[in-house]
Amino acid sequence: xxxxxxxxxxxxxxxxxxxxxxxxxxxxxxxSVRNDDGVTAIDYSAYEQMADxxxxxxxxxxxxxxxxxxxxxxxxxxxxxxxxxSIAIAAAAPHRDEAFTACRFVIEExxxxxxxWKKEMFADxxxxxxxxxxxxxxxxx
Amino acid sequence: MTVSVRFFARYAELAGCTSSAVNVPMPATxxxxxxxxxxxxxxxxxMPPRPLAAxxxxxxxxxxxVNEGDEVALLPPISGG
Numbered sequence: 001x002x003x004x005x006x007x008x009x010x011x012x013x014x015x016x017x018x019x020x021x022x023x024x025x026x027x028x029x030x031x032s033v034r035n036d037d038g039v040t041a042i043d044y045s046a047y048e049q050m051a052d053x054x055x056x057x058x059x060x061x062x063x064x065x066x067x068x069x070x071x072x073x074x075x076x077x078x079x080x081x082x083x084x085x086s087i088a089i090a091a092a093a094p095h096r097d098e099a100f101t102a103c104r105f106v107i108e109e110x111x112x113x114x115x116x117w118k119k120e121m122f123a124d125x126x127x128x129x130x131x132x133x134x135x136x137x138x139x140x141x
Numbered sequence: 142m143t144v145s146v147r148f149f150a151r152y153a154e155l156a157g158c159t160s161s162a163v164n165v166p167m168p169a170t171x172x173x174x175x176x177x178x179x180x181x182x183x184x185x186x187x188m189p190p191r192p193l194a195a196x197x198x199x200x201x202x203x204x205x206x207v208n209e210g211d212e213v214a215l216l217p218p219i220s221g222g
Contacts, residue, residue, distance in 0.1 A: 031222045046221070047149050047214055050198040075221065087222050107222060115195065115214070116221030117150035129151045131218040 003055040004048055006078045009088040018070035018092040025096035027103040029089040035082040039120045042130070044077045044086055047115035051075070058109045062091075066102045069093035073106055075116065142167050142209040144174055148185075150217045152192075155184040165207075171196055172203035174213045185215075193219065 001017070011028060019026055033042045055073060062071045073089040080086050087110065091103035118130040146163050148156040156178075165177050171194050179186050193216040196205050200216070207213060 044221075045150055047147070047195070047198075047216065050195055050214065051221070053198055111219075111222045113200070113219065114221035115149065115216050115219060117217055118220045119150070129217070130220045131151060 001072075001074070003052050003074055004046065005074055005076055007076070009074050009076055009085050011088055011090070014072050014074065014088055014090040015092075017072050018090045020070070020092065023068075023070065023092040023094055023099075025094070025099040026090065026092040027096070027099040028091075029087075029103050029107050030085040031087040031107070032085045033080050033082045036120075038122050039082055040123050041079050041081045041121045042086070043079045043119040043121060043127070044075075045117050045119070046075075046077055048077075050115050054113050054115070055110075058106055058113065061109070062102050062106055065105070066093060066098045069098050069102045071102050071106055073110070075110075075114065077116070079121070142169070142207075144169075144207050144210070145212045146174065146178055147212060147214040149214065152185065152188060152215045152217050155187060156182040157184060158182075163213075167209075169207050170203060171201055171205045171207060171213055174207055175203065175215065178215070188215070192216070 071091040075087045089103050089106050091099045093099040120128045143162050143164050147160045153159045163177050195214040
């Protein structure tokens, strides 16, 4: 399964890949597009090859820290409407503490490390990159 | 020597392209390549003084040494998830 997709995310598929009879706790995190300030969609782009490699590294680090856990993630790219998920992480472990902790670890590392960028799209047709400059002062609206 | 430079997201808009081959004298660092990029693509001069960069698909500091054929990527502030 590729970690990067341009299709809607399928949580059940991710769950099937991590759950097992020896893992009693399963945790799912979904990150979805918010409709802040009239945002209708976000166009996600990536340095895809690096993002895919970085995801594999993050999941490898999680596996080493929580050897009994299984963690998987998928990130969606392209134009994603408000309300739909851009990222899904599923973590299953023998007990809930490891599942929650591993899931939290993965999303926090993703936020720091994945070369992925967001362009917000508004109802009036304007767009704006979400980055430090955008947060300081909207430039294209 | 020639290195391949890639621009992403807002930086691609500033550069006006998504990739280019850039010549720099040896020895050179990622920072030297970025200085050359600022000369060749004036739109990129508004990038921060020390932008995020990747060398061969791994994030590196600007003092990392580059070699012939390497790929340097200029990364706007990361906002995945």
